[in-house]
Amino acid sequence: MFDGGTLTEDDLAQVRLPEREVTAVRRVEPALLPHQMDPANARRALAALRARINGAGPAILEDGRPLAPTCLDDLQVLRTPRKPQLWPWHTSLPAPVELPVKQAWGWLFTKDGRVLVLIGQDTGSACLPGGTVEPADHGDPERTLHREAWEEARVRISDPLPLGYLHDDADGLPCARARYAARITGWDPPCRDEATRQTYTRLLATPEQAAQLFDWGDEAAAQLAAVHTAREELRLPTPIRQPISELLPPEPTDTPGTP
Missing domain, CATH: 3.90.79.10 (Nucleoside Triphosphate Pyrophosphohydrolase)
Incomplete structure (x- = not known):
């Protein structure tokens, strides 16, 4: 799994999907990934997000679980939906x-x-x-x-x-x-x-x-x-x-x- 950067709304508007296989692109709150993906892939995605925030380099996983868990992994950060605070x-x-x-x-x-x-x-x-x-x-x-x-x-x-x-x-x-x-x-x-x-x-x-x-x-x-x-x-x-x-x-x- 790779960090592809941050997509803006304009970036998403320019996405063109292939005629087959992919039917939609959407943004998902991290905690809701298990409802959208295979459980093992959701674990991998959350581990990747924690590794990105932690900034310590690649995370090596086994069945979607880090072999060397960080404090973010131990606390299972991002397992609960975040409350939007989109105020000016x-x-x-x-x-x-x-x-x-x-x-x-x-x-x-x-x-x-x-x-x-x-x-x-x-x-x-x-x-x-x-x-x-x-x-x-x-x-x-x-x-x-x-x-x-x-x-x-x-x-x-x-x-x-x-x-x-x-x-x-x-x-x-x-x-x-x-x-x-x-x-x-x-x-x-x-x-x-x-x-x-x-x-x-x-x-x-x-x-x-x-x-x-x-x-x-x-x-x-x-x-x-x-x-x-x-x-x-x-x-x-x-x-x-x-x-x-x-x-x-x-x-x-x-x-x-x-x-």
């Missing part, structure tokens, strides 16, 4: 007064320029640290991010830098979903998030690798540009593409760990 991106904060900020999520950096991504152990679904602005946050999305980063991921962060927001009006109730950037200043061993009843596995990835775990559509490029602008403002290096790895619990010391 605006590189500005605060959001207009008519758009209440419903959620605050963070691009949280380690000192090598990589970011933290959380994977639900029960679902294999990815998310950035963050969540809903609650009454205890007193309408302050930055306070929300500090709280959620600790509750979900057990990480402490610096004062967040505003990146921008997504304008969500899908339910007829327009709102803003704010994005921030911050340094991770310390962390503790993970534990279950009482709000979601999930324990998350904490992964470190480049921003580009992280974005491939989500369904953000064309708006992803503008958000990534804002992420790298914030990374430079935080005086962090351009991250080197490398296999995604887990943020391990800190070694026992008298002081908090620093990534």
